[in-house]
Amino acid sequence: MTTPPLTREQCLDLYYFMRLNRELEEQMARLFRQNKILGGLYSSFGQEAISVGTAYALAPGDWIAPMIRNIGALLVRGFKPREVLTQHMAKFTSPTQGKDGTSHVADLKTRHVVAPSSMLGDLIPIMTGVAMAGRYLGQTIVAMTWIGDGGTSTGVFHEGLNLAAVQKAPLVLIVENNQFAYATPVERQVPLKNLADRARAFGMESANVDGNDVIAVERAARQAVAHARAGNGPVLIEAKTMRMRGHAQHDAAEYVPQELLDRWKQRDPLARHEKFLTENKFWDADQKKEIDERIAREIHSDVEFAESSPFPPPESAAQGVYCDGCHTVEALWRRSKEEAMPPRSSEKPVGREMLPPRAGGSSPESPSKPAKKSPKKSPKKSGGTKIPAKAGR
């Protein structure tokens, strides 16, 4: 698949979002030190190319589910610094009205954002469901989500990817390999050199990319998105990078060798992209200054907004457990509903021997054999309960 190069404007966009991502998080680190951010603060310093480059490869109708180090993806999808700031500062004006923190925000209807939780891997089956629903509704969406190197060891990571692969769901999973899961280095988590090899267990496409090169990340993501959108199934991209700060603000990360940090500092994604823009004559010093000043103004005014925002009224803690009609559930149909309804949806029962052969598998059984309605019984679910057909009461 050929991927045309990005235009100058697009390359400048990538710079804008990466710089906004970094400056916003640096601002939040200051707010944390001032006790104005109360809970966890997870830095993506040095990983901005991944959040920004992957999300930038999506089309407007696509769905994302970011993780905690993907503020950059939220910004690309239209979230404003003030939403991120109020969220971290637990203000009533935040997207969750103070009920949740970090990047845990959702916007299903407009920006198609699904919230992360702290239980790693859950977003993979959830976004597989989004992708399957989109296909069913006749949309041509792709669902994208992210996970760290540590999260690839959870059970639901494997359950979710297996389901996505067997369903050929239009899902793109970005594995951000930042070398550490909290304090445990990747080589003590996973017996693989490349986390992209996780995909081989599910027969799905995968790729490896330098996570500190935003142009390469964007290109790999665009190819994956096109592959998934065309109905060819899910794709896993491993983006190698380095977590340049602690797990969260409280963590000095003394367990990370300084030499490793020094090496990765030479590969800082923002410095590299700036060099790329300069070498390609996409900007000059004045243009860079103009972008940087715009970002500074934006952050400054949004910090003011967040600081002057009130905390939520205490009694609002008791509200919103259930949806009592306050939100609507509406499917966006992009094909005729009649196709999804009988008689057009109806089909003959399919027995094993009527299914097409698996790719590379054995040939189907004789088609003359009558369809048997009792396929394999899993050993786990053995001991099926017999219930007499007679009504006992």
Next chain:
Amino acid sequence: MSETTYLDAIRQALFEEMERDPAVVLMGEDVGSYGGAFKVSEGLMERFGRERVIDTPISESAIVGAAIGMGYAGLRPVAEMQFIDFIACCFNIITNYAAKSHYLWGAPVPLVLRGPCGGGVHGGPFHSANPEMYFAHTPGLKIVCPATAHDAKGLLKSAIRDNNPVLFFEHKFLYRRVKEELPAADYTVPIGKAVVRREGRDLTILSYAAMLHVSLDAAAELAKEGIDAEVVDLRTLLPLDRETILASVRKTNKLLVVHEDTRTGGIAGEIAAVVTESAFEDLDGPIRRVTSIDTPVPYSPPLEDFFRPNAAKVVAAARELAHY
């Protein structure tokens, strides 16, 4: 007009909701071509197609996760646990994700998670669970435990149309053992409403699911002794219908709670707290409970019979309470 079993009532609810709304889809292990382990979904794949009746891998967390995502995209997914015991495999994504989604993020999860629960059929310790109370402690979920064919159909329709995650516990002992004539027209039964199944004056027996029938049997037995028991069917455990519970206790002044779930942490404890908080002055005796004992569900018939409540155990406890 012929009678419909509890199992067929559930199938009818699925069938009719899928006919009514193309956003309703069903997914789970062997629910498609095979029609489900108990044949609850038999014929649905043929009628609605494999896009709407989806056979999944043995991956309970992925089933629930995908259903959450489908709900986000505007569908109304029904996910089946082949046996409700397997719901423990996806405890995290239900309690940490689905249940919190609306409260935290304003993102409703219109999900129904249904499956066969309960014992009495010698299914053994991994095919007989009553796990409702693990979830009754989780704000954001709704928990429905129908006892009759009429309620099974009407409550499942309500659950499918609800914007919240509803856990729908189908008692497998009842699947083919209870039946009744159902209304021909579309109807629903509201979630969160208990119902008085038998009026009485002397004491209230509160129960749900299979134990409702045990309680009604016991009430018939007690009537022969001149004890007039009122029997209330909870139907929904979360949110709990406090009004109906309290109204009955205020009338009879005595309360016996009967459930098949094990004793410690069963719903009887919560009901006892609600009643002593709000109707202590109305009580003429201690709140009593008849429950399964605090063990796993044993396999061998004499062991399981010892484990579970039955009409004789309910009669004995009710008699003692009535004479208190």
